[in-house]
Amino acid sequence: MKPSIPKGTRDFSPVEVTRRTYIFDTIKRVFQKFGYQPIETPVMENLSTLTGKYGEEGDQLIFKVLNSGDFLSKADAKKLEDRNSKALTFEISEKALRYDLTVPFARYVVMHQNEIAMPFKRYQVQPVWRADRPQKGRYREFYQCDADVVGSESLLNEAEFVCIYDEALSNLGLNDFTIKINNRKILSGIAEIIGKPELIVDMTVAIDKLDKIGYDGVVKELIERGFNEQDVEILRPFIELSGSNEEKLQVLRSSLRSTEIGKKGIEELETIFSYLSAFELKKAKVELDITLARGLNYYTGAIFEVKSNEVQMGSIGGGGRYDDLTGMFGLKGVTGAGISFGADRIYDVMLDLNLFPESAVISTKVLITNFDANAEKYALPILAKLRAEGVNTELYPSSSKLQKQMKYADAKRIPYVILIGDEEIQSGQLTIKNMISGEQEKLAIESIIAKLA
């Protein structure tokens, strides 16, 4: 039997784990700097907690866990006979794998509302599962890396999300990336003045194509998607929106002056930009983009999306404000806002740009070779000494051929090897080889410690 793993899942090798850990730790460190604290929730949630939260299609993509024991004993006879898989699911399965971190977070807030100090700023870095068709860059098991705040309406939170993206991605070595920002209320305002709120998504999708298909192309697409000539005339300033964020805001102020919700959206954006003017961003560009319509059914205020300008890749982050996260579990009136980092894509971007530092490989710093029983005995206290000084050290565990031992050091990317033969034992001067440069020198153990510690 040749073993395999379920499609859409992955094993992570030591190099991959340490690189992923480097990404997660860098992001977590920034979350913490901004006052976010970690929580963890179980991999399995009650199926009833998850169903109905992701739309009908989402419900189909939730991995359900079979009840333990004699799960069929109480199953409905009719459903069994009809082979009604969908209906039977709820009789033989009470638990499921979490589909995202947002619903479990909402569930957490409601369950622990009496222990939580509001505003509650939490981050969560855990895997989620979706029974999607696997394809390049899309997995059935993948990590989400979220920070959310609930119980605070302040737009300072939104401004700080921009800072978090900026600092985390800059710290990871990204040099050129754009944080796009929009506001659902502006989109609502536009839809209001046209009188076609139901076509919000069609509208944004069409406008978004200006760069690719030009003004006439956008107009054609708008007509195809259910807008008329008159609508297009009203939409013209929004389609042609360009320039700096301030220039765009000026156009919006004038075009949306007749809609209360539109004006509210502009005001919110102005407040966020005003906060941001007090903070110095490292590498991020911030761009007002009214075509951004990410998760539109969900967000009620700011909407974010982050893209690398150095590598062709989908968004590497996104988020926004939602006004009623915990309502689904009966706790009304708790506003929230959150962002997410796309760790898998960030990994690919960093690999592409060669941004992983050598230190992002956890490995042994020095391997002591093992020539024979005598050399091994001599090596033991040296091994202990190096470790006591905090140096990751291995003694090759048996007296194998030197070539094999060197190959082992290479495979593990161990940068130094200490060679101990009869000569070294007699003189106390150990040969230390730099595996990258190939250089060798003879040093006393104290000097080796000084070199490696």
Next chain:
Amino acid sequence: MKPSIPKGTRDFSPVEVTRRTYIFDTIKRVFQKFGYQPIETPVMENLSTLTGKYGEEGDQLIFKVLNSGDFLSKADAKKLEDRNSKALTFEISEKALRYDLTVPFARYVVMHQNEIAMPFKRYQVQPVWRADRPQKGRYREFYQCDADVVGSESLLNEAEFVCIYDEALSNLGLNDFTIKINNRKILSGIAEIIGKPELIVDMTVAIDKLDKIGYDGVVKELIERGFNEQDVEILRPFIELSGSNEEKLQVLRSSLRSTEIGKKGIEELETIFSYLSAFELKKAKVELDITLARGLNYYTGAIFEVKSNEVQMGSIGGGGRYDDLTGMFGLKGVTGAGISFGADRIYDVMLDLNLFPESAVISTKVLITNFDANAEKYALPILAKLRAEGVNTELYPSSSKLQKQMKYADAKRIPYVILIGDEEIQSGQLTIKNMISGEQEKLAIESIIAKLA
């Protein structure tokens, strides 16, 4: 609808996550120091990978994942009609949650044998799932924290496991704990000279009770468990085994001189103790304990178990050598040895002994209060400056009552609060309050940075 989580699972609050992270990080750091590297495997494995590896009872405790889509369409009609849950499981479920980290590790080694440098030393810290009846200290989702080496027969590995336990648990602050060590071959040797290999477990269980029930009690139990008077006479030196490890070894050498496997076990122990004499242990006591029979069907050489002597608690670690880990997946002749830390129990021990340092709570270092719009505006560059210096800082996101803001700082265990009112803005001397001592002083921002950074 009042939300809940599946029984036997847990949410972890910020304080709990950071304490658990402290434990895991401390252990991982030691694993790395000894040349172990991390891998991660998927939460779901193919059901066929897991079944048949944990005995029939274990198979029942594996959580199975329901196939996606119309899982009943191809199910066997007879099995459906008979409501044969057990047989139907394999028709409607192809995936399952991992039950431990050992079988996935074996699967990993076989699948990746061409990329792996042997000896392969890996650690893995991930959750596992068992459909056990939940009870105090036993969960359906819990973390395992394992280090294993495959492809090396050297007993240096066993000696280093003792060092790893010693260093990790000492670093966590444990002061008095015992690493018990035994060897399966010694037990086999004893069973060989009695001629009752099938009663190995009964024998060790009975002998283990000497402290509680005395010599006569042990003899009574041995008789009940199928031994006769003559057996008991042969067993006497083993029952009465006491003294130092060297004294025990001496008795074993004499009692087991007629059994090859027994002598091999003694020789292995001697080699391990000889390696250990070259290493200085920090806090651990090492005790040869021939009643240790942990996972007897599994281990073929050394057996380990770790217990705290400061707190009444089950074992906080265990492991041993197994000679044919990957044989179940068709790769023969790969020997291995491994240990595991019981993170949940270590957590309880540390809580009991108050061993978690304050630094094991990730939180904000300083909260800046928010009196009004003017003070908020003044605070923004201060917020940015503190963060630029690496200080975890929050500005309370709205101008709420001071009492509410102080309560927030208390709830999050934030040690410092900066109060900015009109007076502070005018003088540039900010009030900083130590939330633990209650002390307040007025300092310029530079001095505050110097104090907190």
